[in-house]
Amino acid sequence: MARKKIVAGNWKMNKTLTEARSLVEEVLKNNPADNKVCKIIFPPFLFLSELNVLLTGREDVFTGAQNCHTLDAGAYTGETSAQAIASVGASYVLVGHSERRQYFHENSEVLKSKLDAVYRNGLIPVYCIGEVLAERKQSVHFQVVARQLADVCAHISPEHAARLILAYEPVWAIGTGETATPQQAEEMHAFIRKELKQLHGERMAEQCQILYGGSCNASNAAELFACPNVDGGLIGGASLKVEDFTAIIQAACSVPV
Ligand code: PGA
Numbered sequence: 001m002a003r004k005k006i007v008a009g010n011w012k013m014n015k016t017l018t019e020a021r022s023l024v025e026e027v028l029k030n031n032p033a034d035n036k037v038c039k040i041i042f043p044p045f046l047f048l049s050e051l052n053v054l055l056t057g058r059e060d061v062f063t064g065a066q067n068c069h070t071l072d073a074g075a076y077t078g079e080t081s082a083q084a085i086a087s088v089g090a091s092y093v094l095v096g097h098s099e100r101r102q103y104f105h106e107n108s109e110v111l112k113s114k115l116d117a118v119y120r121n122g123l124i125p126v127y128c129i130g131e132v133l134a135e136r137k138q139s140v141h142f143q144v145v146a147r148q149l150a151d152v153c154a155h156i157s158p159e160h161a162a163r164l165i166l167a168y169e170p171v172w173a174i175g176t177g178e179t180a181t182p183q184q185a186e187e188m189h190a191f192i193r194k195e196l197k198q199l200h201g202e203r204m205a206e207q208c209q210i211l212y213g214g215s216c217n218a219s220n221a222a223e224l225f226a227c228p229n230v231d232g233g234l235i236g237g238a239s240l241k242v243e244d245f246t247a248i249i250q251a252a253c254s255v256p257v
Helices: 017-029 043-052 084-085 098-103 107-122 133-137 141-156 180-206 220-223 241-255
Strands: 005-009 037-042 061-065 091-097 125-131 163-170 210-215 232-235
Touching: 005 098, 005 210, 005 241, 017 037, 017 043, 037 091, 043 061, 084 107, 091 107, 098 180, 107 125, 107 141, 125 141, 125 180, 133 141, 141 180, 163 180, 163 232, 180 220, 220 232, 232 241
Parallel strands: 005 037, 005 232, 037 061, 061 091, 091 125, 125 163, 163 210, 210 232
Antiparallel strands: none
16 A cells, blocks of 8 residues: 655744744645645644634644643643643644754653653654764764664554654754755665564554655655655745745655555
8 A cells, every 4th residue: 555645844933823824824725635645734832723723624734733741731831731732633743853852852761751642642743763964974874763763663562653653854954955865865764664664564664654854845855755765754944935835745746656
């Protein structure tokens, strides 16, 4: 069975409510409902509820949160739980984004607890992995990614593994304008799938959607998405502009299945 492509927009800490609404309205207008590509929008928490109202009736567009707390409730001022995220109709949560690892010191133990929270609340994680520039320069990128993967896979049950989405995001490509070449992306994605096979078996490895992230844009998306092991993209900067995001969705739609 072919894996469905996913185009996900990670808005990070951008947009006001008015801008968020109008971006989503434009994206919906430019991309009539289709079943070929799953679209996910990761806005700031604050807008999830309101944007979900705009998505009523669209079975091909979903929302997700960029982060969540490890616990479902409690005295943690300023935090948001996966339970609260699920309650406003969001379906996905980003876990392990390199900006969370770097700026908010999220280590693998914290990330595993966050994954537990996501699964516990019936949400789907998009788990980010990837090497930093120094690791690629030292040619240890495969080892780094294998370690990140083994760590997360050892933690989750086969049942949860079947609902895992991965995003390979080489940290040197995030927000830098420097994209991995399609060859580099395909090589790593094929490697990830091979590792998954060892860790969770052939069926899980074949079904797992692995997104590419890192300066994916309107001009390079088609080539990246045409790679057999690249199942779509996690898009930062280019998801903030309706024309660019639409072009990326169209690129995913036009890949032959
Ligand atoms: P970028 O971000 O597309 O702006 O490089 C990707 C991401 O951080 O998920």
